[in-house]
Amino acid sequence: MPAPLSLLQTLVQTLVRPLVRAVTYTRWLHLLIGAIVPLAGGLIYPGLSDPGVVDWLIAAALPVPLVAAAALLPSARRAEGLQARLMLFPGKHARVRATGEAGAGEAGAGEAGVGEAATGISATPSASWTDRGRTALWLVFRMEAGLAAWLLTIWLLQVTLVLSGVSVEEPVLGSVTPLAGAAPLAPLPFLALLALVVAGGRLDTRVARRLLGPSVRERMAALEDRTERLLERNRIARELHDSLGHALTLAVVQAGAARAAGDPEFTDRALATIEETGRAALEDLERVLLLLRETGRRPPGAGPGLDEAARLLDSARSSGAVVEAVITGPVEELPGPVSREAYRMLQEALTNALRHAGPVPVAVQVAADDSRLSLLVTNPLPEGRPPAVPGSGSGLRGIRERAALLGGEAKAGTANDTWQVTVTLPLR
Template sequence: MPGILSPLTRAVTYTRWLHLLVGSVVPFVCAMVYPGLVDPSLADWALIAVLPVPLALAAAAVPGTRRAEGLQARLMLFPGAHARVKGDEDPGVSATPSASWSDRGRTAVWMVLRLEAGLAVALVSGQLMALSLTLTGAAVGDPGPTAPLLRSAEPGWAYALLAPVPVLVLLMIVAGAGALMARAARRLLGPSAKERLAVLEERTERLLERNRIARELHDSIGHALTLAVVQAGAARAAGSPDFTDRALRAIEETGRAALEDLERVLVVLRETSRPAGTRPGLAEADRLLDSARSSGAEVDAEVSGALEHVPGPVSREGYRILQEALTNVLRHAGPVPVRVRVAVEEARLRLEVRNPLAAGAPPAGAGLGSGLRGIRERAALLGGDARAGRDDGQWLLRVDLPLR
């Protein structure tokens, strides 16, 4: 019994009831013009149900009607978490204007369904409420002129017990009709294939942006922290004031650059109108090489070709790839000799980072972290390729990026 009566305690039942009754307004207004509401016959009621249909079809042809009906359905058929109805976060009802004749057709079917269902629920509501009032009157001996069978009956408390029954029946009918209308709204007012595709594209863009921001933070902050740890350890082991001074200066510069990257990422996340600033490119690769050298690594760098002719996206991603490669070397192999080759060819950018493997240490980037995965993702997004592995007793990272 509690499960059967549970719809009566939900706010959504009554907002759906109101939504249905609002749909009966147009048929009753038309009935006031013709054929009238004074003692209508069954034929008159059939005519009242048919007369507003052309108006509904004409209204459905207006693109904004679908938006208005979708908003009403969202607010009244799916009113929110307070109604204790599952799935309220995504009712599946669109609130955008009609973009095609298919949308207009589904809206037309919805409009006609809403008129007919609203008229039926309004008539049933009136009859059952009248019956409840009649039973209440019969309990005190005055059932009213509409109930001749009860006029001759003796007043009794049994009629008072029966009076709530029509109301309960009405509420159960309303709950069922409201649930059916909610399902119909999802089918008829739900997003079209074009809208679902647009939502999917927007969701994909958000996921890509989150992944890009995660890679940015991983590369920038991870590089800064790795250099800071290596520099601090080297300074403590050296015991030289001059070396300690250089190490602290390198930590300061690297930390400042990391803070700039962090601020730029936070600007993007906050979606403020303030420009996010420019991301570093390969033209600033000397900063990365100097940071690695200050950590004790012997960096042999060779650059061939014009870096200024490298397209912006390729240059920026190449900078991050080089940053992550040097970070992996310092993290996994320590301050070892590193050979860096950057070649700008006619149609490709080739980047190689080679370093010896430290004794007993895993190869750079071979752990369970996301460094190599991020490098491969960056290369794949540009249509390039990234490969890493052992090569003649050393660890080699080779990245090819197309310039077009």
């Protein structure tokens, strides 16, 4: 691109394009609003009938303690943050809906998070003295910058009038002497004013992001909230994988066994097992979907626990596998989270055995005492297949993640021509 055209394009993007955007003028208005306090105070003292430079300095300095004191109110930061969002970043992301209903309140908090992410401006009350100090600096900056912007705006307009040949009786910053033949220069102060509008709005926006942006505590809270959401999504994904994977694996194994057996009685039992397993999977799916929809309703039941392991073992036996289970200790008295997660880990271990080894003998050992819960699932390796890599697969990874969240440990691998899944969970 030729140099003159490139220079013209840069000039248009830098100076002309901002002048046709509404946000440029809402930012300038936001800046000028800050001049209300010193102007109102200046009318009381020292008076603005014939102000000089000293009078304007007094008018700018006197309200500083009052404005700084107003920043001590926690709501001052929220009010300034909302106003900055609306006028410096117009759009739906700048709005926060306040409501007393629980569900709508959660939606309002979500909108506040979107606004903060899109604008970089926090709209929460001050929670520390650091927040109050930053709010005080912002209020003082807004007042002083607003007064300077107001004075420069009036003065540049007066200079434009004087250069055009119009007399000005009360100039705000000293007298302006008209020059003969200076009419062609009249547009220059007005162009300077337009440049000031663009630059002042950008400065106001940059300082707002610095002083009204989220504090370290708010950033940490947002990070923790995001981590919690990711962990919840990960947990829901594991629930779907374990429940639906188990149901589909049993259905496939049962259907294949029924077709190979050719026995009507065995086929009836296989279909009954598929129906029961599918119904349980549908209940789990409904529970997970309620969590995903975030309707505020409680899921129908918190999920099966290890005290219901008999149903899980029976469904595995009905697929043709020989399952020998030894359960010792007060399993029915386990803490809810441990019991539910152990049930899912046992379910995934059985599913893994049926999926990769078929209807083979499976040994299950569950032992609980006052301090820990131990789970061991063993099955022979399938003939003609290479042993799996220990710990591979999303199901085994889910077992390890469940155990780690409870402070326990899970291992999977080969030992003495068998595949073993070992889980140890602390109860305290």
